[in-house]
Amino acid sequence: MQDASQTSPVEIVQSNVHHHPGARYMDWFLVFIFLLLLWVVSLCKVIYASCLPTVSFLSKGEDAQKRKVMLVVAHPDDEAMFFSPTILYLTLKGHTVHILCLSTGNADGKGNVRKEELYHACSSLKVPRQHIKILDHPDLQDGFDNMWSAIHISKIIQEETASQGIDLLITFDSYGISGHQNHRDLHNGICTFLCEESQRGIEAWELLSTSIIRKYSGPMDLWLSALLASSSRGQMHCLLNEHPVKSFMAMAQHQSQWIWFRKLFVIFSSYTYVNTLRKINL
Secondary structure, eight states, X not given: OOOGGGOOHHXXXXXXXXXXXXXXXXXXXXXXXXXXXXXXXXXXXHHTGGGOTTOOTTOOSTTOOOOEEEEEESSTTHHHXXXXXXXXXXXXXXXXXXXXXXXXXXXXXXXXXXXXHHHHHHHHXXXXXXXXXXXXXXTSOOOTTOOOOHHHHHHHHHHHHHHHTOXXXXXXXXXXXXXXXXXXXXXXXXXXXXXXXGGGTOEEEEEOOOOHHHHTSGGGGHHHHHHHHHTTTTSEEEEEOSOHHHHHHHHHTOGGGOOHHHHHHHHHOGGGTEEEEEEOOO
């Protein structure tokens, strides 16, 4: 056994550091300061998104063709909660944006209220009322346990793209960000549509679902998102929201849903600041 008198000064200091409670608090404080600084730096990078080379979705010079894009969502508030960076990017670039919402979100009996809220939210995002369509079909009702037919959704998409001259679709990926069954059904329906309408050459892109850590990392997720997009050879694009406050304002129009945890979601969700779109290739 080593005598206490033979313990070196360095060992004594290390022992005190490892066991002193104040050292642990200091470590956590330094971690907090680092994350806070990273948050601020990331937010500045998002706001000045034009300095990132990855924001080139549908934009290749001044003569780039303007597209007629349809965003397909399941419920009122999906557009503001998840897709606002995409909508703001497309409208800023001069593309025509249509929004097709396949339900009124009537799970709590507030369908009529939520329809009007969607119109107000889309106005905040510069999407005109005449470019918004909200369905209320008995087979497409809001609910975690309500499965929607992919064939039915495909037929609806076929009708809407033909009537509006749509050449590009955007929707959820196969997980649907939150895992909501209706979100996942939309993806399946659009994949079914693409299989049937491949000869028409309509593009489709999906919003990438992320891990829970990335999901609640706010603007900090832009670094990994931008890295993934830059290495995808054009199959993924990272769209940054230069005006995050507009996402907050759009979501605030959904007053029936604007409760405390959704306010926190909009602040801390990476989907307020960054959308990573991936091309759907069947």
